[in-house]
Amino acid sequence: MAVAVPDPALRPVVGAAVESWARVMGPRTVLLASPRSFCAGVERAIEVVEALLDQQQGPGGRRVFVRKQIVHNTHVIAGLAGRGAVFVEELEEVPEGSLVVFSAHGVSPQVRAEAERRDLTVVDATCPxxxxxxxxxxxxxxxxxxxxxxxxxxxxxxxxxxxxxxxxxxxxxxxxxxxxxxxxxxxxxxxxxxxxxxxxxxxxxxxxxxxxFPQARGPGSEDICYATTNRQHALQAVTARADLVLVLGSENSSNSVRLVELARKAGTAAHLIEDASRIRPDWLREAATVGLSAGASAPPALVQETLAALAGLGPLTVQERITTTEDTYFAPPAAVRKNR
Missing domain, CATH: 3.40.1010.20 (4-hydroxy-3-methylbut-2-enyl diphosphate reductase, catalytic domain)
Structure with missing residues (x-):
């Protein structure tokens, strides 16, 4: 494949990259795990920040501070920051009397007490x-x-x-x-x-x-959430038939990392990717069948972008494997509902 590169110094590098991708072009099947991507708790947390950003627009609007990442995904954080959300690590970075959102991961009573001392208006987006x-x-x-x-x-x-x-x-x-x-x-x-x-x-x-400790007792129902369990079961349904597994998610997303570990434990090559741009051609060289999933904090749009990228390498057959259907919904906090 010939590519015109004006700068002679770049020609070897560009040529090698083009050849690398050319070697993995051809027909491919994607086994799409379902459920995947956003869960109800993540959707609720993002909805909280988006609603507050809408409410605070215009004269007299307050800045919307968020303690920690609202959910663990770089694309979500970048999108909300682009709309005006201010992400901080600790409450000491938030001016007294300001509006602050607690992330989906929850906070300790000590953090809540500090927010009260600083006279902060708190909107709690902790997953139920x-x-x-x-x-x-x-x-x-x-x-x-x-x-x-x-x-x-x-x-x-x-x-x-x-x-x-x-x-x-x-x-x-x-x-x-x-x-x-x-x-x-x-x-x-x-x-x-x-x-x-x-x-x-x-x-x-x-x-x-x-x-x-034979007398150890647990909670009345499992603490591992339905979304984590469902995504793991869904991935197991495609891993055995896949040559390669790709999981969309950020490195600090626990549930996304667990999916990659699960696939590797089953003996299938697997990689965690932020988005389609992170796919390396050498992963695809022997991969006629690719399993694809997304962690509970990864936007659904990233899945479609990844499918489009793989389709650009040749004819693509997509087979969705649905292990269960999710219909869980968590209403936003009252502080958001009453102002909508």
């Missing part, structure tokens, strides 16, 4: 399923139980849940972490989990915990 875990932490702590929180230390959701009962809670990341766990009263042990974990690994950690 994360709020459920917070309520469980408070309830178990009030009963005098030690709480084993299964999750990734440092993740915003884990930090928020831990903050509900820091003196009673210990965080473990895997079954291996359970072996050296020492708790005050082995007869009073409860466990909670981050909502975006790998289902099978979490089950293994819970089994190890129950083996070490």
């Amino acid at each position: 399923l994360v709020t459920k875990v917070h309520a469980e932490a408070r309830r178990f702590a009030e009963r005098g139980s030690s709480i084993v929180l299964i999750g990734h230390a440092g993740h915003e959701e884990v930090e928020g849940t831990y903050g509900e009962a820091p003196d009673a809670t210990v965080v473990v990341g895997s079954a291996q972490d359970v072996a050296g766990l020492e708790l005050p009263d082995p007869s009073k042990v409860t466990y909670l989990t981050q909502t975006t974990l790998a289902v099978d690994e979490t089950q293994a950690t819970i089994a190890a915990l129950k083996e070490r």
Whole structure:
């Protein structure tokens, strides 16, 4: 394939890139996992920020600050920032008396207390399923139980849940972490989990915990959210037939990373990509069948853009594999509804 490049110094580089893509052109099948992309909690959180940005337009409008990323996706954050949202890491960056949104991942009581001290107007976009875990932490702590929180230390959701009962809670990341766990009263042990974990690994950690502490008890219903579970099951349905799996999502998106790990664990090459521009031609060289999914915080438009990019390499057959249909909806907070 010949390409005209005016600058002689660039010709070898451009030529190599063109040849690399030319070698992967040809017919290809995409197995599209479903459900994929946005979940109800993510849609709700984004809707909160968008509604506030609309409400605050014009003279007298207030800036809309958001503590942390509203959801873990760079495209979502860039889009909202482009509309005027101001993202900060901590509340100390927010001027006193301002309007601030708490992200979908939740915050600790300490953060809420700081917001009150700074006279901030708070709109809480915490996912209701994360709020459920917070309520469980408070309830178990009030009963005098030690709480084993299964999750990734440092993740915003884990930090928020831990903050509900820091003196009673210990965080473990895997079954291996359970072996050296020492708790005050082995007869009073409860466990909670981050909502975006790998289902099978979490089950293994819970089994190890129950083996070490036979009287350990969990919540009345699973903490891993429906969307995380559904996306993992959907990906499993396409992984076995795929030569390659691509998952759309950001590196700090826990549920997206878990999807890639799940595919690799099944023995299929898999990569996490922000968007279609991150696809490397060498991944596609032997991939006649590509499994495609998107994490719960990845916009649906990225899926269509990726399909278009793959179609540009030759005839593309898209086969959707639907494992379940989601109809969950979370209403926005009252502070948003009453002003709409």
